[in-house]
Amino acid sequence: MTEQNNKQSWLQKIAETQVWKAIFRTGIPHTRRQRMMVVLNGVFLHLHPVRLPKHAVKVKYTWCMGGLSFFIFLVLTVTGILLMFYYRPTVEYAYGDIIDLREQVPLGIMREIHRWAAHLMVITVWLHMFRVFMTGSYKPPREFNWAVGVILLVLTMLLSFTGYLLPWDQLAIWAITVGSNMAGATPGVGTSGPGSALLALGDVNFITSSSDAKFALLGGRFVGEGALLRFYVLHCIGLPFIIMIFMIVHFWRVRKDGGISGPT
């Protein structure tokens, strides 16, 4: 009994130091109000709702797919940053660095974790979307968040697509050749697309093989060193930056539109 009291007072003492109080403003929560304040006052905890209806945590209803997608995104961010310490996005080194990541670098499974997680994220995002559709969670007032979710799906696919080129093997080069030809068929701004001849002054056509949408994507007329560098920058900086902005909006709106798995 006395030992427990001592222990409590010891914890109490720490909780009353200035350092502790400076970091955790609320102190040790004892009341419902204090517990609520803990969640509200922390930058990470405040992403969660303060209260959840009991049915909201049913795995049967949500399959946890949205949360899992975000978790896998975090895994991809961490493993991706680690891979960047070894991988050089040049025609000379890219393929060799990928092989070295497996054969020479300790924990050679790191690149595979990144690759498997990438596959998994596409799957979980699709399943999340399927669940949202089947439970009718796209209906008002959540219709805007459905639209944000569609953008997140597209960004997930684009991250997959840009990451596909980086191993710089035959599969990667030809897959991106095929994929980027679609950009060349963009109406209006792709050389082989409809209406590409509309943007012209007399005989001078503004949409050429060195000024169309495909060129902007590849930094060249075919998949070469320019494409490798552009896809690397898009994959590591550009698209993650954009997807994070949309994820912030997505999570915010989940809360503001009435929380998960319930009527508003």
Next chain:
Amino acid sequence: MDNNLLPEQPNQQAAATPTPGPVSTQPITRKPPEPSPAVSSNETESMDRRSFLKWLTVGWAAFAAIVAGYGSLTLRFMFPNVLFEPKQSFTAGRIDDYTVGEVSERYKEKFAVWIVRDSEKLFALSTVCTHLGCTPNWLANENKFKCPCHGSGFYKNGVNFEGPAPRPLERFKITLSDDGEIIIDKSKKFQQEKGEWNDPESYILA
């Protein structure tokens, strides 16, 4: 409110905020703050609504123009002036360098062009498959081009006959220079389905 912490401030707030005390039934009327002598009343009235809106419009227009200017320059930034790629136009030897019936792969690797000579003419075929853009292989034994990606097949003249390719391979502009050198210009292409293979620039009679 701890007014003691702000000794320098003139005690204007005391006059503006109602003093705590017995609740008055009278509505609280706020007096407009005394005009401070630092702000001249002439200066504030010198700009009327019309000229304010005019300058606001000019300001926003200038801001929008600058943003649009930098935006278009940023877009242009993505299109470099110098490319480290093989040129679009190149010389490909003389007519006598090619035998009749030959499909020359001499310039396939660097320029993505096959040079084909048949009994009456010479033409330059693009090595880009018209299905999804892979590079077919010339199979001399089977006398056809075959794409490894999805199996499209083309005759020696470039016309598709099997697989998913929707149209024949493209041909490039091919001309002879004054001293008899073959010049191939990839920036001008000729498509069979548009009837362009009859264009005199799409072949050399040989």
